[in-house]
Amino acid sequence: MLDFLVQRAAISVVTLFVISMIVFTGVRMIPGDPARIMAGTDADAAGIEEIREKYGLKDPIPFQYLRWVGLALRGDLGHSIRTREPVVKTVATKLPITIELAFLSLLLAVGIAIPAGVLAAVRRNTFWDMLASSASLCGVSVPNFWLGIMLILFFSVRLGWLPASGFVPLRESPLDNLQRMLMPAFVLGIALAAVLMRQTRNSMIEVMSADYIRTAYSKGLAGRAVVFRHAIRNSLIPVVTILGLQMGALMSGAVVTEQIFVVPGFGRLIVESVFTRDYPLVQGVVLITASSYVLINLLVDVSYSLLNPRIRIKGSPGDS
Amino acid sequence: MTPSATATAAVVARAPATEPAGGWHRAWRQARRRPASAVGAMVVLLFVAMAIGAPWIAGVDPLQTDWKQVRKAPTLAHPFGTDDLGRDTFSRVVWGSRISMQAGVFSILLAIAVGVPIGLVAGFYRGALDQVIMRLTDAWLAFPFLILAIGLVTIMGPSLMNATVAIGLGATPTYIRLTRGLVLATAAEDYVQGARALGAGDVRLMSRHVLPNIASSLLVQATISIPIAVIAEAVLSFLGLGVQPPAPSWGTMLNAAQQFLETAPWLAWWPGLAIFSLTLSFNLAGDGLRDLLDPRDY
Numbered sequence: 001m002l003d004f005l006v007q008r009a010a011i012s013v014v015t016l017f018v019i020s021m022i023v024f025t026g027v028r029m030i031p032g033d034p035a036r037i038m039a040g041t042d043a044d045a046a047g048i049e050e051i052r053e054k055y056g057l058k059d060p061i062p063f064q065y066l067r068w069v070g071l072a073l074r075g076d077l078g079h080s081i082r083t084r085e086p087v088v089k090t091v092a093t094k095l096p097i098t099i100e101l102a103f104l105s106l107l108l109a110v111g112i113a114i115p116a117g118v119l120a121a122v123r124r125n126t127f128w129d130m131l132a133s134s135a136s137l138c139g140v141s142v143p144n145f146w147l148g149i150m151l152i153l154f155f156s157v158r159l160g161w162l163p164a165s166g167f168v169p170l171r172e173s174p175l176d177n178l179q180r181m182l183m184p185a186f187v188l189g190i191a192l193a194a195v196l197m198r199q200t201r202n203s204m205i206e207v208m209s210a211d212y213i214r215t216a217y218s219k220g221l222a223g224r225a226v227v228f229r230h231a232i233r234n235s236l237i238p239v240v241t242i243l244g245l246q247m248g249a250l251m252s253g254a255v256v257t258e259q260i261f262v263v264p265g266f267g268r269l270i271v272e273s274v275f276t277r278d279y280p281l282v283q284g285v286v287l288i289t290a291s292s293y294v295l296i297n298l299l300v301d302v303s304y305s306l307l308n309p310r311i312r313i314k315g316s317p318g319d320s
Numbered sequence: 321m322t323p324s325a326t327a328t329a330a331v332v333a334r335a336p337a338t339e340p341a342g343g344w345h346r347a348w349r350q351a352r353r354r355p356a357s358a359v360g361a362m363v364v365l366l367f368v369a370m371a372i373g374a375p376w377i378a379g380v381d382p383l384q385t386d387w388k389q390v391r392k393a394p395t396l397a398h399p400f401g402t403d404d405l406g407r408d409t410f411s412r413v414v415w416g417s418r419i420s421m422q423a424g425v426f427s428i429l430l431a432i433a434v435g436v437p438i439g440l441v442a443g444f445y446r447g448a449l450d451q452v453i454m455r456l457t458d459a460w461l462a463f464p465f466l467i468l469a470i471g472l473v474t475i476m477g478p479s480l481m482n483a484t485v486a487i488g489l490g491a492t493p494t495y496i497r498l499t500r501g502l503v504l505a506t507a508a509e510d511y512v513q514g515a516r517a518l519g520a521g522d523v524r525l526m527s528r529h530v531l532p533n534i535a536s537s538l539l540v541q542a543t544i545s546i547p548i549a550v551i552a553e554a555v556l557s558f559l560g561l562g563v564q565p566p567a568p569s570w571g572t573m574l575n576a577a578q579q580f581l582e583t584a585p586w587l588a589w590w591p592g593l594a595i596f597s598l599t600l601s602f603n604l605a606g607d608g609l610r611d612l613l614d615p616r617d618y
Binding site: 011014015018019022026029030031137138140141142143145146149150152153157248249251252253255256259260270271274275282286289290291293294 | 455456458459460461462463464465466467470471474475477547551554555558559560561574577578581582585588591592595596599600602603604607
């Protein structure tokens with residue numbers, strides 16, 4: 001168990017290291033001279049040279065990389081070119097908004113997907129199964145930004161029930177905040193719900209044909225008890241892994257959703273930083289996104305091994 | 321060489337030749353058993369036909385502006401209405417299928433072309449090389465698809481070509497992992513071991529024995545990733561990072577439509593419906609294909 005966790009953590013550290021190299025190289029591949037951009041449009045040659053000197057852009061590349069990683073490990077990701085604010089500070093103000101959005105959509109997705117998946121599996125090949133499976137197929141196929149636009153069209157423009165955009169901080173007014181987060185959370189959660197429902201159904205079907213389920217039935221347990229006490233718990237183990245892997249999709253989805261509903265979160269920050277060519281911000285934001293994906297999946301692996309002690313690393317990861 | 325080994329080799333060599341007839345027969349049976357998948361496949365083919373035949377189907381030039389016909393609701397002359405520059409929305413949706421198909425299919429072809437050989441080598445040779453490849457793939461996978469695509473487009477500049485490459489590279493690690501896993505399972509099979517015992521070289525083993533046996537799983541994965549790539553192109557174009565106006569991409573059309581939701585809602589209906597029906601049909605067809613190629617009962 002401990003071996004497994006240590007090995008998994010070591011792999012994550014290697015992955016984080018590779019990620020930092022990719023981000024660093026990637027940002028240096030962006031066309032244009034960073035010093036010139038940082039100096040602004042009206043800077044002269046001397047000003048540009050000064051910035052080059054100040055930010056160590058004349059040092060050898062490996063040296064620049066090590067300094068960047070060193071600073072990043074101490075929580076310093078540099079300053080935004082546009083606002084001159086520390087990148088970490090900007091991210092810290094935006095991230096909670098996206099975390100709230102992600103949490104709400106996760107809640108929504110799990111709340112829809114798991115009961116629907118279990119129902120579809122237990123009542124397999126009935127009307128309910130067909131309905132759940134069709135809904136899941138639509139959920140996977142619908143482009144979420146179009147769904148967002150359609151919801152705005154219907155609930156805001158046509159019916160005027162919900163505000164189309166705008167954001168109210170949770171602390172200011174929880175009710176107004178939730179009212180404005182409802183549609184974004186639904187749009188973001190729907191694809192996740194579709195994937196989770198399918199996974200729950202398949203894994204439930206597999207578990208229901210296992211020997212211990214037959215044993216449970218044959219020792220006289222009622223159907224409901226078998227489903228609730230034995231089947232659901234075991235079938236949710238693979239669902240947890242899918243949930244971890246879906247975090248990337250959730251982050252991608254947040255970019256689009258926040259764009260449509262004008263939610264001033266982390267996803268909008270990514271797009272803004274790209275459009276304003278704010279390279280330190282792009283670099284920091286991408287690094288944070290990829291790192292948090294790795295850490296979330298490390299946590300998923302840990303919880304996975306806690307849920308199911310049979311799991312051990314066999315050979316190398318990726319085998320399973 | 322023992323007679324039985326020769327016989328095995330002969331059977332292995334002959335097996336693919338007999339497959340198509342059985343495959344077609346099964347396909348027909350499946351189509352009758354799963355009408356939804358058959359319909360899905362037909363709609364996908366319709367979109368392909370629309371993409372190829374766009375100049376004849378659309379009728380009107382998708383870039384032709386008409387200032388007397390700005391944001392007009394659907395009529396007989398303009399069945400999907402006109403946009404804010406008086407362009408025919410129907411024509412733009414039809415031409416948009418070309419861009420979506422191009423982005424969807426070519427990006428996944430790129431992902432297969434890059435990912436499958438890498439996964440093949442990693443799974444076949446294992447060892448240190450495999451470890452290096454897998455760590456790189458882990459890191460690659462840690463960048464959410466869209467974030468990676470946005471990053472790449474930032475480096476390369478926004479265009480259909482670059483969006484396609486970015487989506488393709490975003491999908492590549494999935495193919496590396498899938499191929500590697502399939503190769504690990506296949507390489508241990510008796511027929512591969514048999515071929516190796518008969519003296520087949522690595523390249524021959526990989527191309528003649530391993531690859532044909534994992535091809536169907538890769539094909540199924542392609543039917544899953546193409547609709548994702550189609551949506552990804554629409555998203556990138558929607559964000560202004562893909563196809564640039566005035567080219568008729570469904571994503572850019574939706575971006576423009578957002579400003580006129582109150583006065584011209586039809587501008588948002590059609591491009592979105594087009595994306596939705598294309599991806600839904602792809603997924604339906606893909607489900608059928610999966611059943612056809614992988615008869616496990618789900």
